[in-house]
Amino acid sequence: MWKSLVAAVALLAVSGSAHAASAVNKDAQTRTLVVTEGGSKTELALAGGETVEFCQNGCFVTLPNGDLEALTGSETIEISGGVARIK
């Protein structure tokens, strides 16, 4: 009983990927996002069709069109046709 409970909780814990923003690049070309998180700026290059998870505790993102956006860390950014949309 206890063992199965622990196993279930562990499974839930492991499969729970809750709070992270993800970015999906639906274009064929590589798109670049500039992510500012925890005091440092990093460039996040997304190859065509790639999905990346980033930004667990809130961050700022510069989208391909130059817009600057703030993320709480639960959004999904979808890039298609060079235009990024936040969902």
Add this chain to the structure above:
Amino acid sequence: MNAFAARESPIHMFFRLLRLILVLALVVSAPLSFEAVAQGVGQAPAGLVADQQKIIQGLTTKTDNFEKQIQQDGVDDGSLVDIRLQLEELSRQSLNSALAFRTRLGEINSRLEQLGPPPAAGQPAEPDIVSAEREGLTSEKAEINAVIAQAQTLSIRISGLIDQIGNMRSALFRNLLTKRYVLSDALSPQVFSDARDEFDNFYKAVSSWLSFAIKFKFQAILAATFVALGLALVLLVGGRRLFGRVFEADSTNEDPSYLSRLSVAFWSTLLPTLAVAAFLGSTIFFFNYYNVLRGDIGLFLNALATVIGVVFCVNRLTNAALEPRLPNWRLIPVETGPARWLVRLTTAMAVVISFNTFLSVVNDKMGSPLSLTIARSFVATIIVGVILILMAMLRPFKARDGSWRPWPAWLRYTSLGLGLFTIIAALLGYIGLALFVSLQVVVTGTALITAYIGFLSAQAIGEESAFANTSVGRWLSANSSYEDTALDQLGLVVSIAINVMIVLVFLPLILLMWGFQPGDIEAWAYKLATGINIGSVTISVTGILSGIVVFVIGYFLTRWFQGWLDGSVMARGKVDTGVRNSIRLAVGYAGVALAALVGISAAGIDLSSLALVAGALSLGIGFGLQNVVSNFVSGLILLAERPFKVGDWIVAGDVSGTVKKISVRATEIETFQRQSVILPNSNLINNAVGNWTHRNKLGRIDIKVGVAYGSDVKQVHAVLLDIARSHPLVLKNPEPFVLFSNFGAAALEFEIRVFLADVMNGNVVQNDVRFAVLERFDDQHIEIPSTPRAVVEARTHVAWPTDDDKIEADFAEQAEAKAQAEAEAKRQAKSGRKTRKPDPD
């Protein structure tokens, strides 16, 4: 010396701990409120840019202030942590204010898309209104981007400051531990005059306050003291009333159980300490309330109250654990003399450390010279070191031969080492280090011992049938319907809960004592609650807990709904029991599945990732769990189709019996021999199932009767029909029928066919009919032929002979003869042994 003060004041720590608990409670509800704020901010369209710009400017000013504070000299550890927490909050706020633009940005972008790009050169010009709108939108977008960029810069800057604070704090701590003071300066005769001056100052401050208080606030003081005393008395007396039995050690009890010893130790520490704390706390509260306190006196009084409380608590704890007067009630089995010494030494240590803490507050407030602080700390650490060494040298146990035995080696050497270390560090001038170590020894030691006793009690409660013997267990068994086994399991749960509680309380406490700041622990708790990232996976305690809670709530809601639907709605609607059962089960399964799904999503688990797991497992399920799945689906079909219901008499293959329970994998059937047969549902779906009581309980039973050739068959027919008709359980319609079924080899064969309203009564009716047939045939001289297969001679008992005297005489004769024969044999054996000569070699 600021750093000393920060680490030395337990009252600060207490309040921080309180705050920490509050924050922990808040953190649980944090994710919800966070989103609510974000949404609320998102709906402010007009003047949005100006508003947020103002907010960000405010945040920037605050950050500037914090930066200045950090760069000041002599900033202490506690305030650094405070600043860090506030900076983190600022960072969140700046992010939030940037988030406020999201909807507006989306609107602008989609509008710009609708407007399309500006016409290229050579193309016809667009209307002015369009270009004006595009320009307006673009410039607004630029403004918004500028504001967000400000927020971004701010958050980068705050991150930098937080890093800086981390570095500064570790440097401060290093400095505290490694700073060396020149003792010869501090320990010169000058110190004595300094001390006298300071004492004079302190005396003056206190006496002036006292005279002020007595002159102007005498009644207030009296009132405050009496109210506080009353409160403490109520607590103490009420506690004694409530826990009186477990509170006092009973000296007449020769062999108290470990659990009762523990509970006595616990309550006799807790209640008086609480009473004293209530008294001191309420005294200070009422003094504050009546404005009796002036200037620094409040701080002194706070410190004094803490000192008294700590010393009292330590004294009570050691007394309770060692019980110098009652050897039977000791938690640690040391001898009486050493126990008395241990209590004295521990109390002395607590007094020294607490007094030193009190003096440090006084020093701090009076602005006394550094040398005085050093001298005071030096003396205190040396005393603590000596006490530690004395404790290590103590021989607390008695061996069987009466000699005294020391502590176990590890304990002795640890204590000895700590004592020597403290003394040597103090002698070398590392006062900060020595004080840190001695404070840790006292405080961490107390916390560890208390936690250890708590663990022991949890273990004792968790033992078999221990919980039922506690007062709570006795109360429960008297006032509720719990069985012994349930109580035992409850005891196990309680013991686990106690363990968890101890960890939750003492881990932060010990971390605090080790110089971690409450801010650190808050940050860890926050992280733990909102999720730790391992790779791309987030483990979130609150998520999992809320998921479990949601599932449990859903489960109980389902059970309640099921009960309500079954008991109130369907029972009153006169719904058939089979339908009721099916609906109840279906609702139960659906509800549990729904609760599980909601729970999983409340735990923040992406169902798509579960789908991945399910996909991987489906192949395995297809092969390995084929039967289970097929039974499961069959169970669902059984519930929907209802070929039988609970209570039906069914025949499935070799099994015939009453259906007891239809569950999702198998159906339980009870045969008429009261054997429970668990039949997998797929068997019931794939094979033919006979149901005697499907639509109604009407059933026919056949009874065969043979009569001898030559009988009057008409008469036989009439007699049989009469018998069938006259039985009260036999239905009139359909009519009973007697079939002349066969000219058999040895008999003319008849069959009585009767219908019964309840086929379950078949056996009774058959019996009655057969008895009646035999009786009537006897009367009417109708023969029932039988074909003898084997001739069996009936065995009759040999009659008991009646001549008792003769048997007695015979028996006596036989017994005598036997006895004579034995005696003869013995004699022969003896004489034989005598006459026989020993064998030659």
